[in-house]
Amino acid sequence: MLIVAALGGNALLRRGEPMTAENQRSNVKRAASVLAALIGEGHSLVITHGNGPQVGLLALQSAASKEGTFPLDVLGAESAGMIGYMIEQELANLASQRLFATLLTQVKVDSQDPAFAHPTKPIGPVYDEATARRLASERGWAVAPDGDKWRRVVPSPRPLEILEASVISLLVERGVIVICTGGGGVPVIAGDDGSLRGVEAVIDKDLASSLLARQLKADMLLMLTDVDAVYVGYGTPDARALRKVGATELSGRNFPAGSMGPKISAAIEFAQATGKPSAIGRLEDAVEIVKGRQGTRFEA
Numbered sequence: 001m002l003i004v005a006a007l008g009g010n011a012l013l014r015r016g017e018p019m020t021a022e023n024q025r026s027n028v029k030r031a032a033s034v035l036a037a038l039i040g041e042g043h044s045l046v047i048t049h050g051n052g053p054q055v056g057l058l059a060l061q062s063a064a065s066k067e068g069t070f071p072l073d074v075l076g077a078e079s080a081g082m083i084g085y086m087i088e089q090e091l092a093n094l095a096s097q098r099l100f101a102t103l104l105t106q107v108k109v110d111s112q113d114p115a116f117a118h119p120t121k122p123i124g125p126v127y128d129e130a131t132a133r134r135l136a137s138e139r140g141w142a143v144a145p146d147g148d149k150w151r152r153v154v155p156s157p158r159p160l161e162i163l164e165a166s167v168i169s170l171l172v173e174r175g176v177i178v179i180c181t182g183g184g185g186v187p188v189i190a191g192d193d194g195s196l197r198g199v200e201a202v203i204d205k206d207l208a209s210s211l212l213a214r215q216l217k218a219d220m221l222l223m224l225t226d227v228d229a230v231y232v233g234y235g236t237p238d239a240r241a242l243r244k245v246g247a248t249e250l251s252g253r254n255f256p257a258g259s260m261g262p263k264i265s266a267a268i269e270f271a272q273a274t275g276k277p278s279a280i281g282r283l284e285d286a287v288e289i290v291k292g293r294q295g296t297r298f299e300a
Helices: 021-040 052-064 072-094 129-139 165-173 205-216 260-274 283-290
Strands: 002-007 044-049 099-103 106-108 121-127 142-146 149-154 176-180 186-190 196-198 220-225 230-232 240-242 244-246 278-282 296-299
Touching: 002 021, 002 205, 002 283, 021 044, 021 072, 021 283, 044 072, 044 165, 044 205, 052 072, 052 121, 052 149, 072 099, 072 176, 072 186, 099 165, 121 129, 121 142, 129 142, 129 149, 165 176, 165 205, 205 220, 205 260, 220 260, 220 283, 230 260, 260 278, 260 296, 278 283
Parallel strands: 002 044, 002 220, 044 176, 099 176, 106 186, 220 278, 244 296
Antiparallel strands: 121 149, 142 149, 186 196, 230 240, 278 296
């Protein structure tokens, strides 16, 4: 079975954890062991991943440079290469008989997407409210609550096309495990002459993964995070985990735009478009989620 497995940023760097190379490597090792178990079950994988904490840190480092700042599309490519390198290396250490490749991925977006006027995608470290508002004032950021903390938010336009999908498909056909669409891919727009240029944004990794899974005709979309399932009433005494839902059952319910909302939208889009299952759940439960024993499963 061909599975597009999307690793959430919080599955790779736990919430509130210092963004050190050691912590990143430790979490990637943990993720690699789970992905290797899926490979051991006989599945073909295309692996995508978030980059919210990492690209935010790179943006802070860039802003501190006296040589000028790099735009978010370039920083997104940098973070995708960094995280992809670690995932590829740790997976190869566990499954040396397989072939792996990390591919930088351009994703086309619409220059007129309303998201550019309404930033919602959290990136970078968390702050208390006072610090976040001070930084927003000093640096021209948009900031928003993220749980009990605050983070910088940036535009997150909707992905329209994974431009390297045909290359990824060729690699998959040759048995290569591909790590791609890191951080939702590098957002680009096409000019009137067809030329491409990057834009200042971060694409949602789950929506891009859903699009990729559809373009690859994958058998399943698997979104792995630090929460064991989708909950109704999450964070309240009446919270209830959802285990199996129809693709239309959650319409009309509101889920946070910066976290679970895009995952649910991505899951529904894939299930409805393909008639195949998608699922959301905890990284450590990946094998059991694929078997339908854990997580939340969406079916058309």
